[in-house]
Structures are given as structure tokens and as C-alpha cells.
Amino acid sequence: MTAPLVELRNVSIAFGGIKAVDHVTVDLHPGEVVGLLGHNGAGKSTLIKCLSGAYQADAGEIFIDGEKVEIKNPRDARALNIETIYQTLALADNLDAASNLFLGRELITPMGFVDDAAMEAETRKIMGRLNPNFRKFKEPVKALSGGQRQSVAIARAVYFNARILIMDEPTAALGPQETQMVAELIQELKAQGLGIFLIEHDIHNVMKLCDRASVMKNGQLVGTVDVKDVTDEDILGMIILGKMPDRAR
Template structure:
């Protein structure tokens, strides 16, 4: 995809995040181009989510730099990230259970009239529009999201990320709570957004999902990047080997590979 644009949309350089003495992310560099999907894979605790939280402003990195459009960006909270057009679908969905879909969609970015009074009708209208596109069966606009199904909640979280014309989308396990039909819907959405030139980081446990959708795949292991590969250059087994052994395919011996399959 490098021919689409010469400057990466996002370039993360030497990112470090530590929790107490634990180095959750250690000297990680990663980039993303417009119209590209980069799959981020790795075992539990590999640092995928922590790295993405650094980009989304949820947890500022302890050191390292992030460039957006080739210019140094300063992202220290979610508001900053959104100002750069970075939207995030969190694994936890990050929905306030007690308020309705529209209130969640516009949380922190409410529509108001001239004197700052909430314009609930306008918000509901916009929510109805975006939900028609994502989940035509969705009708529970007036109910707190607590009473919605897992799939409906997920579509609210996705709608929130999509509605604000994101240029960079972080999707952390976006299909975890979904059934087969809904998962297919999300996949279609990802392809569509990619077509529109949005850069997407796709974090997933599901290696098949990633192989289906990603252009490049970055593998993390114990807080570090094992390697970033073009999807077309590798097999699923090779990527699995990277995830489990924490080594690029070239360094994996036949013996290790055999043990892996043993």
C-alpha cells in the first residue's frame, strides 16, 4: 500500500509504556498508511492493547514519539487523539450502560444549541442515520444500552467511532461479542472504510480475521514487535510461529516448527 501515499498516516517511534516495573510496551515502532489495514496480533499480555491505548490517548506513553501526517503529534488524552481524527473501538466497548445509544455516541462531543443546551433530537436523528448503515435492525434508541444485546452494544461502539469521520481507526477485538452474521457485517464495514481511505489498526486474537482483512501484520511478543510482514508474503503458520515463539520466520528452526506442530 506504500504507493498510495509516501508519508505514513501514523508513525509511532520507540514507544515505551511501563506499569510500575513492568514494561508492557518496550521500544515499539509501527506505522500505518491511508487506506491500509494493519493487523496487530500477539498472545495475551503481548502489549497490543497497551500500544493502541497510547495512540488513542487513554494512556500516554512514557517515552517515544507519534507522528500524524509526518508531523509530530502530542497525544496525552483521548480528546487530543480525537482532534487528530483517531477514533477507537475499545475491547471493553467503553459504553456508559445507564444512558441511551445517542448519549453514548456523542459522549464528550454532545450537540448543543446556541446556549449550550443539549439537542437530544438532533443527536437521536444522527444516531438513527448511522445505525441504519451499521445495523438496520437496531430500534432501541430510547433505552439505556445496558438492556441491549452484545451485538447491539458493539454496533453502538462502532457507530461512535465511524460517525465522527475518523481518519485513523483503532479496532480492538471489534468482533469479539458478535455472531457470524454480525461479524460479516463488521468485515464488510472494514473493507468499506478502507476503500474510503481510512487507516485501520485491527487488533485481534482471530488470526483468520486478520488474514482476511489486513494488508500488513505486526506481531507483538512480550511488549516488543517481533516483526511486521506483508500478508501476501507469509502463511498463517508462519504468523502463528511468530506469535508463539516470538521470532521472525527466518530465525525459526525446523526443530522449533516441528515442535509447534507436534
């Protein structure tokens, strides 16, 4: 068996004496979607922020392609081709889609100035692929709908050739049609060989989109199961009761 694309091994992080994440180990392979589940406050987002560089773990190790890496800040994560789509949609509301897509990685003219026209052209290209109905290229993203904003956030991750994609409830604020769009996108990215960590509350989406599911409760890992081996009820049992289903044991 080859080394996983990502492995978080025995990761712990505490905030003021409360163990938000307690010795959790999860992994992810190329072309795989791993769902991270659990109640609010179970530690899913905190765990994943150690990978995206927003937090630093107190203990534990992170391996990419079997090699130990240090991720001290979001820049380190980006350098390792880890892209994150945050639950709170980390977009600057006052900037337009292109400025957001390239934020922190602007295209530059030979004179050293930001090349807005080139960035808009690139944005039009990628949005044409992800969300052909997208038209509002000139307006600040606060003028966009939830789905349009989500497509900007996803475009940002996809454009820079992410290998590892972290999606924190990508469909939480979306209508059914937009949710469908995101689901299709996840399938497409998966087919391209990306590894995706998907934080998701909707069991239905988990069963549909994920290959495996890792369930957390009170900062600890309940267990990881193959989605095709279990039922909705099994996963609910893991989330609510914190116990592994009988047949997976």
C-alpha cells in the same frame, strides 16, 4: 514513498518496572488495515492506548502525516481524528444509543442545551447505514445485544469522520452474523481511505481483513509482515515462538 498516516516510533512504557511496551515501532497508511497480534499481555492494547490517549508513553514519538504530535489525553486523540473502539466497549450502559454516540461531543441547541431530538435523528441516520435492523433508540444500551452495542461503538467512531481508527478485538463478543457485519464495515471504511489498527486474536480474521500484521511478544515487536506473503502458520510461529518466518527475512 509518502509519509505514513501514523507512525509510532520507539515507543516504550513501563508499569512498576515491567516493560509492557519496549521500543516498538509500527506504522499505518491511509486505506490500510494493520493487524496487531500477540498473546494476552504481549503489549498490543497498551501500545495502542498510547495512540488513543488513554496512556502516555514513557519514551518514543508519535507522528501523524509525518508531523510529531503530543497526545496527552483522549481529547487530544479525538482532535487528531483518532477514534478508538475499545475491547471493553467504552459505553455508558445507563444512557441510550444517541447519548453514547455523542458522549463528550453533544449537539447543542442555540440556547446551549443538549439537543436530544437532533442527536437521535442523526443516530437513526447513521445506524440506518451501519445496522439497519437497529431499533432500540430509546433504551439504555445495557438492554442491547453484543452486536448492537458494537454497532453503537462503531457508529461513534465513524460519525465523527475518523481518519485513524483503532479497533481492539471488535468481534470478540459477537456471533458469526455480527462478525460478518463488522468485517464488511471494515472493508467499507478502508475503501473510504481510513487507516485502521486492528487488534485481533483470530488468525482467520487477520488473514481476511488485514493488509499487514505486526506481531508483539513480551512487549517487543517480533516483526511486521505483508499478510499476502505469509501463511497462517508463519504468523502463528511469530506469535508463539517470536521468530520471523524464513521467507520474509
